[in-house]
Amino acid sequence: MSRFTAVTEEPHKRFHKKTAVLLTNLGSPDAPTAKALRTYLAEFLSDPRIVEIPRVLWKIILHGIILRIRPKRSAKLYAGIWTEQGSPLLVYSKKQQAKLASLLAEKGLDHAEVFLAMRYGNPSMKSVLEDIREKGYQKIVVLPLYPQYSGSTTGSTFDAISRELINWRWVPELHFINGYQDNPHYIDALATSIKEDLDKHGMPEKLVLSYHGTPKFFLEKGDPYYCFCQMTTRLVVEKLGLNKNDVITTFQSRFGKAEWLKPYTDETLEKLAKEDGIKNIAIASPAFSSDCLETLEELEEENREVFEHAGGEHYRYIPALNDRDDHIEAFYQIIKQYL
Numbered sequence: 001m002s003r004f005t006a007v008t009e010e011p012h013k014r015f016h017k018k019t020a021v022l023l024t025n026l027g028s029p030d031a032p033t034a035k036a037l038r039t040y041l042a043e044f045l046s047d048p049r050i051v052e053i054p055r056v057l058w059k060i061i062l063h064g065i066i067l068r069i070r071p072k073r074s075a076k077l078y079a080g081i082w083t084e085q086g087s088p089l090l091v092y093s094k095k096q097q098a099k100l101a102s103l104l105a106e107k108g109l110d111h112a113e114v115f116l117a118m119r120y121g122n123p124s125m126k127s128v129l130e131d132i133r134e135k136g137y138q139k140i141v142v143l144p145l146y147p148q149y150s151g152s153t154t155g156s157t158f159d160a161i162s163r164e165l166i167n168w169r170w171v172p173e174l175h176f177i178n179g180y181q182d183n184p185h186y187i188d189a190l191a192t193s194i195k196e197d198l199d200k201h202g203m204p205e206k207l208v209l210s211y212h213g214t215p216k217f218f219l220e221k222g223d224p225y226y227c228f229c230q231m232t233t234r235l236v237v238e239k240l241g242l243n244k245n246d247v248i249t250t251f252q253s254r255f256g257k258a259e260w261l262k263p264y265t266d267e268t269l270e271k272l273a274k275e276d277g278i279k280n281i282a283i284a285s286p287a288f289s290s291d292c293l294e295t296l297e298e299l300e301e302e303n304r305e306v307f308e309h310a311g312g313e314h315y316r317y318i319p320a321l322n323d324r325d326d327h328i329e330a331f332y333q334i335i336k337q338y339l
């Protein structure tokens, strides 16, 4: 049997110039249960872009230790943020998909259909790309919703898409957007969301911009993520006209024992409150295009506790850009040249 896909129904009549816009994000487990987490984490943590330990050794550690402990712990954390509609990351991603579709229709771009796929879990890359292929789209514009490129996120998304496309008999025209850390529309949306908070509650003593971390050696081996995070911070600070000493860039969500990008968010918050006597901070998370476990649990809850426990008094979390109109407009501005 041939590896390459077959189209059985009138293959050439199905050809049309329509464009598939594919939004992707990381993905969540199907449910906040240990069983669903085991499936999700097994897929996630088996990705060599995420964990770069030699495969055989990592398989033993992953299946022998981590997948026996972590699913139960993570399920509890997910249960605390789960909504009636499901995981916040998936709920916001679906809203982004629907709102981008409406915006494209409003702009008269009704030859474009917006799809949503997740790198891990569901809706899976495989099923969504299959849908795109079956519908006969000959052009795909992929927008991974990671503003700052990292091999572990955007690079891994590219792997997953390529893995499917190598089986297509008729490979589509493909535009893969690999980041938008300095896109003026993204920076505008980010700055506006922060400004709305500052206008409402006043300037805190420190504004913390907390990005998801990666192991430090990714940076040493050439991953640009760290530099792109610094770039986003610099542009937001400039846009807001803030003093750069009032803003701190930090990294959160460590995993494992190795050194990750520093300064760590939790340690910074503790030091600010304990050593510098800072009482009042606001914190935003520019690397997350949707609120998710890492913001709603780690930033809203865990790190608030760290700060308050160390003597801090006022801690405000500024939500991710989610389905804000200016965020969706930024998506449109980023993809429009390919439509």
Ligand SMILES: C=CC1=C(C)c2cc3[nH]c(cc4nc(cc5[nH]c(cc1n2)c(C)c5CCC(=O)O)C(CCC(=O)O)=C4C)c(C)c3C=C
Residues within 6 Å of the ligand: 026, 027, 028, 029, 044, 050, 051, 070, 074, 087, 089, 146, 150, 152, 153, 212, 213, 214, 215, 225, 253, 255, 287, 288, 291, 292, 293, 294
């Ligand atoms: C193990 C190494 C990890 C690397 C490297 C990593 C990079 C990375 N991740 C995001 C965005 C998200 N990560 C999320 C959850 C999450 N991340 C890791 C591990 C690594 N991430 C794990 C194990 C988990 C699962 C939760 C847990 O068990 O702790 C999420 C949230 C998903 C959700 O469902 O809400 C996002 C989003 C970025 C941007 C990044 C590198 C730049």
Ligand SMILES: [Fe+2]
Residues within 6 Å of the ligand: 212, 253
């Ligand atoms: Fe992560």
Ligand SMILES: [Fe+2]
Residues within 6 Å of the ligand: 253, 254, 293, 294, 298
């Ligand atoms: Fe976390």
